[in-house]
Amino acid sequence: MTRSEALHKIRVVWKSTPEEGQVAGSDVAREVYDKAVVVDGLNVSNWESPAVFDSLGAGGVTAINATIAIWEGFRETLDNIARWPRRFAEHSDTLVQATSAAEIVQAKKDGRTAVIFGWQNASPIETDLDRLLLFYE
Numbered sequence: 371m372t373r374s375e376a377l378h379k380i381r382v383v384w385k386s387t388p389e390e391g392q393v394a395g396s397d398v399a400r401e402v403y404d405k406a407v408v409v410d411g412l413n414v415s416n417w418e419s420p421a422v423f424d425s426l427g428a429g430g431v432t433a434i435n436a437t438i439a440i441w442e443g444f445r446e447t448l449d450n451i452a453r454w455p456r457r458f459a460e461h462s463d464t465l466v467q468a469t470s471a472a473e474i475v476q477a478k479k480d481g482r483t484a485v486i487f488g489w490q491n492a493s494p495i496e497t498d499l500d501r502l503l504l505f506y507e
Contacts (some may be wrong), residue, residue, distance in 0.1 A: 403430060406414040407478060412488070416450035417453070419460045423461050426483040440490045443499060447494035450485065458485075 413434040415422040426434065438454075439447040458465055468474045468484035477484035494500045 377501060393489070396468045407432045407474060409474075413437060414440070417457060423457075423464055423483075427464050427481075431483055433486060435486045435488040437490060438487045439494045441493055442492055444496050444498075447489075447505075454487075 371409070408431050408491070410426075410431050410433070414437040417452070436454075438450040442450065458467055464482050466477050466482045466484055468477060468486055474484040474486075484507070494505065
């Protein structure tokens, strides 16, 4: 279903009587949401809390941009990255790292949440632009 088709379907349902429209509209909204790729574009959660990972699945989030650097410098950001392989291993049934749109779509098909690493600013490179390639890889 395309976005246009989904919006049309929602409009048609809501033109029904309020009682019918509320139930049917809710069903249509759930159908649209379940098919959508839902990305949390800024997630600064406490990654050491298991509840965070449970809430991602419960919320139907397809992917998150997990903040690995807010004001951290080079070394601290590398430390943050180094913690993620353990998290991916411990939560392999619900999490997967993604570096492409195809991997995000595959995560949705697999019922897992894709994790994209993100920064809040450029502090991790400090004054050395050569570090950009390292973080890219």
